[in-house]
Amino acid sequence: MTDPIPEPSVIVLIGASGSGKSTLARTWPADYRLELDFYRSLVSGDAGDQEATEDAVFLLHTVLEARLARGLTCVVDATNTRADVRRHLVDAAHAYDLPAVAVVMTSPLDDCLARNARRPANRRVPDSVVRRQYAQIAAARPALRNEDFDHVVTDDMLMRLRLLLQRSVDRIHADHQDDGDHTERVRRVLARRFFGEDLANAFHWTQLRPDHDPLGALTVGGDEITLAYRTWFPDPLDWGFEAQVPCLGGCPGPAWVAVRTPMDLLAVYDDDFPEDAVRCDRCGADTDTQEAVSA
Ligand SMILES: [Zn+2]
Structure with a gap:
């Protein structure tokens, strides 16, 4: 036919x-x-x-x-x-x-x-x-x-x-050509996979240094969420973004909470994430130490 x-x-x-x-x-x-x-x-x-x-x-x-x-x-x-x-x-x-x-x-x-x-x-x-x-x-x-x-x-x-x-193949080829350099490709692939097209367009890498987790930001107007991409888990399926949040222990931080979906990002924006999800680089504050401090 x-x-x-x-x-x-x-x-x-x-x-x-x-x-x-x-x-x-x-x-x-x-x-x-x-x-x-x-x-x-x-x-x-x-x-x-x-x-x-x-x-x-x-x-x-x-x-x-x-x-x-x-x-x-x-x-x-x-x-x-x-x-x-x-x-x-x-x-x-x-x-x-x-x-x-x-x-x-x-x-x-x-x-x-x-x-x-x-x-x-x-x-x-x-x-x-x-x-x-x-x-x-x-x-x-x-x-x-x-x-x-x-x-x-x-x-x-x-x-x-x-x-x-x-048409799907053509579209992927076109996307890859648009990407140009490697950084741009990583941006599109990672941010789009976790957060979808609209948020990927608001995302850019801010720091890409050897032997450091790459840092980026979601920026719209005067609003910004800082993100780090973590690859330290043994299973690559666990790799993903963390968002920077205020340290619950009150130190300057930075503290981080895992963000895998747009819902997670919304929770970060609204300050509405579970406390035990927060990890501080500086003081190691998590729920246990926080409770200890409060007590
Ligand atoms: Zn801290």
Whole structure:
């Protein structure tokens, strides 16, 4: 089987909630994907806010037209259960002399319901809605060819996993090229692995000296958390960051507490970490000595 979808084109995904549309849509480059839920969340802060649908559709169509005017492929990731909605998309494609392709999702109803049930609450739709969408699409399917689509295919005819794999490989290569020197690569890999992309972008190394643990900082505006990367544990899986905190014994420190997740960093920022997690380089104060001092 070969991928029968021409480019550029307007690719109209047609499937109930939970039919796997977004997973399939992610096999195309990110800018191709016009996802209705995304525009709902953009205008209302909630991807599942059905009352935001009208504004979301307006935005989606605005972006669609702007891309088609540039001859760029669009993948419309919405249920597209209604004939008038599909009509609008087909007409938009043809207005720019591009083919319109219907991609009908073939997931059985039970799979749609199961996938829908696994979603976060604000993305989940009632089972009755999934059933209705499924029935609407089943009813529309035989006549799709009469709706002026240039191609009608089902998702099980498409071979797109390799494209997804290739895009992931390209992205890693691009990241490594961006990294340039070794320091930059270490920054990205370590900080991103522990704290995610946003925090990694706020992180920079401040001291990289031979035979010393590397020091860095998370800095945003006037706020800063100092971090050290520890590699003294025998098992590399235990290696990780510590954040500098005030010594509980009251000495100038520095004292440290392990931070492995964004939650740990938040606790450090809020001064809300367990006292027995703190270790002081200078006085060795931990909970025991602290209690001894207090007593
Ligand atoms: Zn101390």
